[in-house]
Structures are given as C-alpha cells and as structure tokens.
Amino acid sequence: MARRYEGRGLLGFQKAFATEEACLDHLRRMRWSDGFVCPRCGHDEAWLIRTRKVMDCKKCRAKTSLTAGTIFHKTRMPLLKWYWLIYRMATDKVGTSVSEMQRLLEIRDYKTAWLMAHKVRKAMADRDARYTLAGLVELDDSFFGPPGHTPGRGSEHKSTVLCAVSLYRDDKGKEKPGFAHMRVVKDASANSIGDFLDRLGCGPETEEGRELLEAIRTDGWKSYAKAAKDKEVGHYRVVLRKPVDAGRLLPWVHRVISNAKAVIRGTHRGVSEKHLQSYLSEVCYRFNRRFWEREIFDRLISACVSTETVTYGQLVDQKSL
Ligand SMILES: [Zn+2]
Numbered sequence: 001m002a003r004r005y006e007g008r009g010l011l012g013f014q015k016a017f018a019t020e021e022a023c024l025d026h027l028r029r030m031r032w033s034d035g036f037v038c039p040r041c042g043h044d045e046a047w048l049i050r051t052r053k054v055m056d057c058k059k060c061r062a063k064t065s066l067t068a069g070t071i072f073h074k075t076r077m078p079l080l081k082w083y084w085l086i087y088r089m090a091t092d093k094v095g096t097s098v099s100e101m102q103r104l105l106e107i108r109d110y111k112t113a114w115l116m117a118h119k120v121r122k123a124m125a126d127r128d129a130r131y132t133l134a135g136l137v138e139l140d141d142s143f144f145g146p147p148g149h150t151p152g153r154g155s156e157h158k159s160t161v162l163c164a165v166s167l168y169r170d171d172k173g174k175e176k177p178g179f180a181h182m183r184v185v186k187d188a189s190a191n192s193i194g195d196f197l198d199r200l201g202c203g204p205e206t207e208e209g210r211e212l213l214e215a216i217r218t219d220g221w222k223s224y225a226k227a228a229k230d231k232e233v234g235h236y237r238v239v240l241r242k243p244v245d246a247g248r249l250l251p252w253v254h255r256v257i258s259n260a261k262a263v264i265r266g267t268h269r270g271v272s273e274k275h276l277q278s279y280l281s282e283v284c285y286r287f288n289r290r291f292w293e294r295e296i297f298d299r300l301i302s303a304c305v306s307t308e309t310v311t312y313g314q315l316v317d318q319k320s321l
Pocket of ligand 1: 042057
C-alpha cells in the first residue's frame with residue numbers, strides 16, 4: 001500500500017498503484033495529510049466507504065466526501081486511470097498527448113480524456129499562481145501559432161506570450177534559473193507587460209516578508225523600458241546584435257520558450273489560442289519542479305486535491321484572454 005509515493009520508474013509506480021483501493025488510500029492521505037478530522041464534530045476516527053468515496057465519522061456518522069473540492073469531484077472514471085494520466089503528465093518531460101492516453105488507458109471517447117487532462121492542467125496552473133518571482137528576472141516575449149506566418153512583434157495569427165524566469169547565484173557565483181512563468185497576453189505593450197510584472201511579484205501589495213521582483217533583464221524593447229519605469233523596477237538591457245545572441249544573453253527564457261514550443265508542436269500537434277495558456281502552465285509547472293523529480297507525482301496529486309474542478313462547459317466557454 002502506498003503511503004507516500006517517491007520514485008520515477010514505471011515498475012515502482014505500477015506496483016504502488018496496482019488497484020483502485022491503493023489509489024483511494026493514497027488520495028485520502030494526500031487530502032488529509034495530518035489525518036482526517038470530521039468537519040461536523042471534530043472526531044478523528046472514521047471509516048472509509050470505498051464504493052461511495054466518503055469518510056463516515058465513527059462518532060456522529062456524518063459523511064464527508066473524499067473528492068468534493070478536488071478535480072476528481074463527480075468523476076465516474078476509476079482513480080486508477082486518473083493516477084496513470086497524472087503520473088504521465090507529471091513525469092514525461094515533453095508532456096503526454098490526449099489521444100495516446102485515451103488509447104493506453106482505454107478511455108472510450110477523446111472528449112473525456114481531453115477534459116481529464118485539462119483538469120490536471122488547471123491544478124498545475126492554480127498551484128503555480130501562488131508563487132511570485134523575486135530578485136532579478138529574465139523577461140522576453142514570443143509568438144505561438146501556426147507555422148508559415150510572418151514571425152515578429154505584432155504579427156497576426158499568432159498569440160503573444162510573455163515569459164519570465166527568475167535568477168539566483170549559486171555557491172560559485174554562477175547565475176542559475178529559479179522559477180518560470182508564462183502568460184498569453186493581448187500584445188507586447190507596456191501595459192500588458194506591466195500587468196504581467198504585477199502578477200510576477202512587483203505589485204503594490206507588500207505583504208510582510210514577501211520577496212519582491214527587483215529588476216528585469218530584457219532585449220531592451222521600448223515597452224519593457226516603459227513598464228519597468230511605471231512599476232519602479234530596475235531594467236538591464238542586453239544588446240542583441242544577431243538572433244543567436246538571444247539564446248546566449250537571455251538563455252533561460254529562451255530555453256523555456258523553446259521547450260514550450262517543442263511540447264506544443266511535437267506532443268500536442270498545435271493547440272488553439274483559447275487553450276494555449278493551460279499548456280504553457282503545464283510546461284512551467286514541470287520546469288519549476290525539475291529538482292523534485294522523485295516527489296513530483298505526490299506534489300501533483302496534492303495540487304489536484306486542493307483545487308476545485310472545472311467542467312467541459314466552463315472550458316469551452318472561456319474567453320481566450
Ligand atoms: Zn463527526
């Protein structure tokens with residue numbers, strides 16, 4: 001029985017989560033990591049009614065749903081299939097395609113598998129939205145969309161995406177990447193960049209002890225200069241003489257952007273503008289946890305049980321920006 005799951009291998013995963021019961025027990029532990037407490041009477045002993053996925057308080061007999069308030073709410077899909085999907089999404093560096101998961105997990109229709117993957121992406125995005133970036137941040141914009149159109153700022157048929165990666169110095173004084181965030185924006189104007197900087201952590205709210213974004217490093221595009229001035233953060237401008245300089249002078253945003261493009265074009269064969277943000281959030285989620293490979297599955301389940309679910313209707317009705 002899996003108490004906590006730490007590992008990377010397929011065989012270990014298969015052994016830990018061989019049955020629906022093993023998944024349910026694991027889910028219960030992740031949901032109530034300090035132990036279950038009845039919300040009605042505060043008693044800490046309860047039976048788990050597996051068939052209904054509820055905790056039955058031994059004292060007052062109140063029933064508490066295991067899945068309410070999580071992405072698994074009202075799902076009719078076995079947890080075993082959810083667990084495999086989440087395992088693949090957590091551990092596969094290039095993401096996992098819905099059609100492949102539909103086939104491997106023997107899920108009858110594509111729409112169901114697509115919705116499951118989007119629920120997991122929502123959990124990833126909600127978890128990363130809690131984090132801000134501090135100190136010095138590399139910042140750049142890029143364009144995502146079908147190939148064949150003119151690249152460059154202001155290009156039609158492409159979505160503008162801002163990418164930021166925070167930097168820190170290791171023991172040897174070498175610059176290293178910290179956290180990454182990507183955001184689909186309506187344009188690369190100073191206003192859009194300013195809003196993005198607010199989300200990253202330079203907003204007016206200065207909570208006690210919160211580390212703030214201090215400076216940005218960019219290619220010097222005028223909108224960055226204006227946004228930095230508006231938001232009162234420092235601005236370091238690198239001089240790009242030729243396109244290849246970008247990879248050398250702004251290496252981390254370029255790595256994250258290329259990774260996102262490879263995932264979207266390669267694994268997902270392109271995605272619509274409406275859903276682009278979720279795929280970018282997925283790429284950032286994995287990048288931000290690259291040092292915690294052994295724990296990444298448990299962390300993602302933990303994110304999935306602490307986020308409200310989303311319905312198919314909400315997903316298809318959402319505005320693209
Ligand atoms: Zn009770």
